[in-house]
Amino acid sequence: MARLLYDLAGADPARRFSPYCWRIRMALAHKDLPVETVPWQFLDKEAIAPSGHGKVPVLVDDGKWLAESWTIACYLEETYPDRPSLFGGGKGPELSHYFSVLGDTLVGAFFRFVAGDIEKVLAGENRAYYRESREKRIGMTLEELTADREGRLPALRDSLAPLRAALKAQPYLGGDKPLYADYAVFGAFQWARCVSPFQLLAEDDPIRSWRDRLLDAFDGLARKAPAFDT
């Protein structure tokens, strides 16, 4: 039975831009589990209804429907214990959860920079749905939310100080090799470059070097995906 991942896509079905789906794409590659990705758009609620959730990632594995990136990551670790560990063993799952939350926080922070650009990679009904649902959630227009992003960039970069210091000391959050902790945070950066030409990271930022190493991981899985060259 084929393993399927419903994967958020733009007007171009090849543009896969969910930060949470990227976590799972990388996690599946880490465990060397082949997967068929299914391009999914915001309004395709019916396609993933068996998961009980209205958002992706949704993984169908061995007939089981799974949603939510953290749940899926834990499922993969428990279901495929003989393949390379996502959490590094021991209390790795507990320690890794922080990085899932950190990734979520970065998505929220980056959204104030790329929210307007996301609209441009969508088309038709999904474009209208995106603007309407997001503006309702944030209580302002996308233009208001993303105003003066150049001016706000230094503060954003400052807020990444712990990540920067950690990645100066070791190549990955997981040490010499990446773990799910890395993928959880990387998803936010990959999302940003899949939807926006805006350069969040300075050229000489150690976070950028780490991101680039992850773009090259797994035979360039994330590097080969349609994205902006930021």
Added chain:
Amino acid sequence: MARLLYDLAGADPARRFSPYCWRIRMALAHKDLPVETVPWQFLDKEAIAPSGHGKVPVLVDDGKWLAESWTIACYLEETYPDRPSLFGGGKGPELSHYFSVLGDTLVGAFFRFVAGDIEKVLAGENRAYYRESREKRIGMTLEELTADREGRLPALRDSLAPLRAALKAQPYLGGDKPLYADYAVFGAFQWARCVSPFQLLAEDDPIRSWRDRLLDAFDGLARKAPAFDT
């Protein structure tokens, strides 16, 4: 041979306020390793000279002199592997390093709130040394650094969002029980309450509940220490 920890102290030798020393106090308690703490002040450079460092924590264990909190934590884990693990096994050391860096970042952030209060718990030459060395480092007076701390408090609390979300999901960063990841971050909060009456955390902040659990850990080791009731 007695195990000694040189521990930063104020004018009152019982007031131990280094965030980095608190990490090691908690780590030693976690491993149930008894220690004799030696009150140390900024200018007592000679007492710790054999460590090759000019700052505490400095641990003397079995005749070996060790400095730097992360180095000491790794030493304890390697030297006493049969006692409760500080890192939780597996890739725990690698994953935990981020929290050491996060704790460092919090010390820097909190310093802008408590720097003026630190002076008040010092006396004599150490008080003068503190002001002079810190003002030289930051390029402004302590008063300028800590100006409008009430006004800056909401932004500080916002910056703790990932920590807050993580501690809503599980009791400790290490899961059901604390690990070094917790102590590394806790040190910054314990430091702040040892030197300042300024309340950094709101009453209903989940981070505060976690801090309070750590204050009570090890028979109230951190709770019993001279501090402000914040």
